Structures are given as structure tokens and as C-alpha cells.
Amino acid sequence: MSKIFKFLKGISLLVQKPYLINLILKEEGLLASRFKKRFPNLELQEIDVFAWPEAQQIQLKTMSFLSGSSLPTDFALLQVLCSKYQVENYFEIGTWRGESAANVAPFVKQVNTLNLSDTQLKALGCEDAYIQAHRTFSKDLQNVNHLFGDSAHFDLSPYEKQMDLIFIDGDHSLEAVRRDTQRMLRLRKNENSILVWHDAKSDTEYPRYDVLQGIFEGLPQAMHPNVYLVKHALCAVYLPAGHPSTKLSLHEKPNKVFSVTLKREVFPN
Ligand SMILES: C[S@@+](CC[C@H](N)C(=O)[O-])C[C@H]1O[C@@H](n2cnc3c(N)ncnc32)[C@H](O)[C@@H]1O
Numbered sequence: 257m258s259k260i261f262k263f264l265k266g267i268s269l270l271v272q273k274p275y276l277i278n279l280i281l282k283e284e285g286l287l288a289s290r291f292k293k294r295f296p297n298l299e300l301q302e303i304d305v306f307a308w309p310e311a312q313q314i315q316l317k318t319m320s321f322l323s324g325s326s327l328p329t330d331f332a333l334l335q336v337l338c339s340k341y342q343v344e345n346y347f348e349i350g351t352w353r354g355e356s357a358a359n360v361a362p363f364v365k366q367v368n369t370l371n372l373s374d375t376q377l378k379a380l381g382c383e384d385a386y387i388q389a390h391r392t393f394s395k396d397l398q399n400v401n402h403l404f405g406d407s408a409h410f411d412l413s414p415y416e417k418q419m420d421l422i423f424i425d426g427d428h429s430l431e432a433v434r435r436d437t438q439r440m441l442r443l444r445k446n447e448n449s450i451l452v453w454h455d456a457k458s459d460t461e462y463p464r465y466d467v468l469q470g471i472f473e474g475l476p477q478a479m480h481p482n483v484y485l486v487k488h489a490l491c492a493v494y495l496p497a498g499h500p501s502t503k504l505s506l507h508e509k510p511n512k513v514f515s516v517t518l519k520r521e522v523f524p525n
Pocket of ligand 1: 326
């Protein structure tokens, strides 16, 4: 197809289906250049949590491997951080099936997990099956406190200055990530509290620049040097104590390999 024909075909498709403009506006190259314009002096850094002694052997007990699920390495990251930093109070935005909550629960005193309520999800036009899948793995866990509401407005005052680790995994648009990041700062127990964002990468190597822009715009500039992308996972993390890190690089030669045993169990519904 010639360039001019492709251009005309594109215009005709945009006229017929205007929502396709979103695909253009969300093109990763465009998002990357917008991010670099916004933060010209910022160099993305990576941290290799899976090289830490605490990450030598990790057992994950609740994995659904269903659409949109986090990666095993994302849950493993949360467990390693909770163990290494003796996290007691954990707060997350985004419960969904309760998988992250269930994977963290054995490692902390209290999991607080916030999600839009079923009624709010219904009002947004979500399918019943999607709504019913919420909390599947977390609903019966003793130390999981389910909170319902929109992270944009939810009253955070009972949780202020109490949380050791905050996991932001709700709405992943730039504006929502910026807002959630800003709002979550007040929940930190102290300057050692940790923040983790999901989907800061589009796969385990490539950054997701709209989410990263939300993260860096949501944080005070003084916190920027301590934000790291996590090798082998989709997350970014804010770690207060400086850690050895490397400049983000793509297509590195592997320096470690993981082995996985899959064990299936029936989950009673
Ligand atoms: C990616 S899922 C969370 C996955 C979960 N953390 C895990 O790893 O198992 C995102 C969830 O955030 C919820 N969500 C989206 N926007 C939200 C908002 N503004 N406030 C609260 N929850 C929200 C959605 O209903 C969805 O269940």
C-alpha cells in the first residue's frame, strides 16, 4: 500500500470511527517524546530486586493467569519488599480479583484494598462477570480490609501517616496516576515508606511513558531520584534509601534465569 493511499485510508477510517484517534494519541513514541520534553534531565533507572538475597526463593500461592492479571514477578516484588522492610500496614488502589491482596496478606499485619464499588462499576457500564470477579481471592482473608469508593475522592483521613507500603494499581491514565500518587503521599507512615506503581512498563523491558509521566508529575521533585523501574516486572518503585541502580537499557543479555513449578488447585466459588 503506498504512503498516500495509507494516509487517505487512515483519514477515511478516522471520519467513520473518530474514537480511533485515541490509538494515535496513545502511540508509545508520541508518549515517549512528550515525557522527554516534560522531564528533559530525567534519566530512567532500573533496580534489580530479583538479585537481592531475599528474592532467592519465592513462593506465590494465588495466581489466576487470567486476562489483565499482574505478572508473577509483580506479586513476588510486593512480597520481597514486605519481607525485607517488615511492612505492617499495606494500602492498595485496585482490588479486582484480590490477587495482589491475597499474595501480600501473609507477609503483613493489615492489607487495605480500595476499589470502585460494584454499584459504581455497574454505573460505568462494566459487565456483570467482570464485577462479580472482584474480591474472589481476598474476600475471606482475615487481615484484608476491603474499602469501596473512587480513589479520586475516597476519604483517606483514617489511613493518614500509617502505611509502610502503598501499591497504586487502579486507573492507569496519566491524570489518574498523577492524582493517585499525590493523594497517596499523605498515607506514608514516615519517610521510609515505600510506593509501588503497577503498569509503569508495557512489558518487562519497555517503559510506559504515560504512567511514568503521571508518577513523576505526582511526586515532589526531591523524590524523583529514588524512583526505579523494576527489572523483570511491570512495576516502578519509590525506595527512600538509595539503592544501586543502572541506567535503563533494552535487550540486555540475561544474567539470571528463573524456574517455575505450576501447581493447580480447585478454587471453591
Ligand atoms: C488492574 S486492576 C487491579 C489488580 C490487582 N491490584 C491485582 O494485581 O490483582 C485495577 C482495578 O482498579 C479499579 N479501579 C479503577 N479506577 C479506580 C478508581 N478511580 N478508584 C478505585 N478503584 C479503581 C478497577 O475496578 C479494577 O478492579
